[in-house]
Amino acid sequence: MRLEGKHIILGVTGSIAAYKAAYLLRGLVKEGADVQVVMTPAAKEFITPVTMSALSGRPVISEFFAANDGTWHSHVDLGQWADLMLVAPITAATIAKMATGVCDNMLITTYLSAKCPVMIAPAMDLDMFCHPSTLKNMDTLRTYGNIILEPGEGELASGLHGKGRMQEPEQIVEEVIAFFNSKKKLLNKKVLVTAGPTYEKIDPVRFIGNYSSGKMGFAIAEELASQGADVVLVTGPVRLMTNHPNITRVDVESALEMLNVSKAEFPNTDAAIMCAAVADYRPATQADQKIKRVEKDLSIQLEATDDIAACLGTMKKEGQLLVGFALETQNEMNNAVAKLQKKNLDFIVLNSLQDKGAGFGVDTNKITILSKDNKAQKFELKQKTEVAADLVGKIVEEFAKM
Numbered sequence: 001m002r003l004e005g006k007h008i009i010l011g012v013t014g015s016i017a018a019y020k021a022a023y024l025l026r027g028l029v030k031e032g033a034d035v036q037v038v039m040t041p042a043a044k045e046f047i048t049p050v051t052m053s054a055l056s057g058r059p060v061i062s063e064f065f066a067a068n069d070g071t072w073h074s075h076v077d078l079g080q081w082a083d084l085m086l087v088a089p090i091t092a093a094t095i096a097k098m099a100t101g102v103c104d105n106m107l108i109t110t111y112l113s114a115k116c117p118v119m120i121a122p123a124m125d126l127d128m129f130c131h132p133s134t135l136k137n138m139d140t141l142r143t144y145g146n147i148i149l150e151p152g153e154g155e156l157a158s159g160l161h162g163k164g165r166m167q168e169p170e171q172i173v174e175e176v177i178a179f180f181n182s183k184k185k186l187l188n189k190k191v192l193v194t195a196g197p198t199y200e201k202i203d204p205v206r207f208i209g210n211y212s213s214g215k216m217g218f219a220i221a222e223e224l225a226s227q228g229a230d231v232v233l234v235t236g237p238v239r240l241m242t243n244h245p246n247i248t249r250v251d252v253e254s255a256l257e258m259l260n261v262s263k264a265e266f267p268n269t270d271a272a273i274m275c276a277a278v279a280d281y282r283p284a285t286q287a288d289q290k291i292k293r294v295e296k297d298l299s300i301q302l303e304a305t306d307d308i309a310a311c312l313g314t315m316k317k318e319g320q321l322l323v324g325f326a327l328e329t330q331n332e333m334n335n336a337v338a339k340l341q342k343k344n345l346d347f348i349v350l351n352s353l354q355d356k357g358a359g360f361g362v363d364t365n366k367i368t369i370l371s372k373d374n375k376a377q378k379f380e381l382k383q384k385t386e387v388a389a390d391l392v393g394k395i396v397e398e399f400a401k402m
């Protein structure tokens with residue numbers, strides 16, 4: 001979860017795009033954020049506070065006083081609590097009030113007391129958006145340091161077409177995450193990640209493969225990218241997508257293809273994380289035509305593939321980090337240490353198929369990171385995205401020591 005521990009005030013104003021605020025709120029909460037929703041009176045005409053309080057797990061604040069017992073909502077405390085105030089959607093009216101300090105509702109008073117950065121996502125008709133007063137007010141907000149998530153062009157609720165569409169909730173969530181990651185720790189670092197299985201062809205329709213889903217490698221690539229690294233993700237056949245702009249994805253099929261791309265990329269990188277489940281053997285010959293069924297048994301001669309991690313281990317230069325994975329079913333520690341040494345790795349990430357929830361296909365993993373100086377760090381069973389954050393944290397620490 002990329003927003004764990006973050007306190008966010010989500011301001012919602014009276015635009016038809018207010019219905020999208022529910023999706024936005026859900027997206028923020030899913031990423032671990034603690035969200036306090038503040039709605040203007042007009043926003044409540046478009047979406048109910050019940051929806052927003054159910055999704056946030058906190059009563060929505062809208063009035064200066066709670067209706068039932070007269071409790072005073074302290075906008076000052078709220079402004080101090082938040083790490084970010086996000087107003088989405090924001091109308092021309094609220095933009096104008098923020099620019100001029102007309103604090104006639106809870107959202108604007110909170111805005112005036114907020115110590116944290118403020119981000120706004122305008123949503124309005126194109127004529128309102130293009131009106132000189134709106135443009136001037138947004139310029140004023142920029143001078144206050146507020147961040148404006150520019151609306152997109154497209155079909156508007158009014159039926160008109162043009163600029164004024166609020167950014168989609170998913171996009172806004174990514175903007176918020178990018179904002180918190182702006183103290184990125186891996187800027188100017190280039191990292192190679194291998195992921196997924198390899199398929200070794202037997203004939204035009206059959207292959208030898210394995211159950212690797214690629215989820216761990218993709219989670220690592222995304223975590224590295226969100227910390228500012230430039231990532232080359234070399235992946236075997238998987239059903240995963242990634243859209244991060246810092247990730248260059250290279251799709252390969254066989255161990256040999258993965259080896260060739262990895263060897264070509266490694267000299268230009270600061271680190272390589274070998275997460276792929278590479279086949280150790282491939283058919284010695286590949287049939288040009290589909291192999292026909294025969295009455296007797298059939299044997300396929302296998303030959304060893306190259307060990308990509310070990311190959312990069314021989315190429316490794318001063319200042320480069322090489323990280324491998326070890327998926328073991330028995331004698332875990334000893335096997336992992338032997339691999340670390342044999343492949344000239346700096347770290348090896350051990351996961352055992354004996355641990356429930358670890359390994360192929362599942363969304364969780366339980367790892368131990370062993371380093372070449374014989375230190376072992378054990379982690380709890382976690383989501384693969386959190387495991388990726390732990391591992392990337394370790395890499396950040398190691399770079400800091402170099």
Ligand code: C5P
Pocket residue numbers: 194255274275276277278279280305306307308309310323324325326327339
């Ligand atoms: O020896 P073993 O296959 O268990 O080692 C696992 C580690 O080595 C993983 O990091 C894996 O990505 C890497 N490896 C490789 N090329 C191979 C086999 C494994 O890069 N042919």
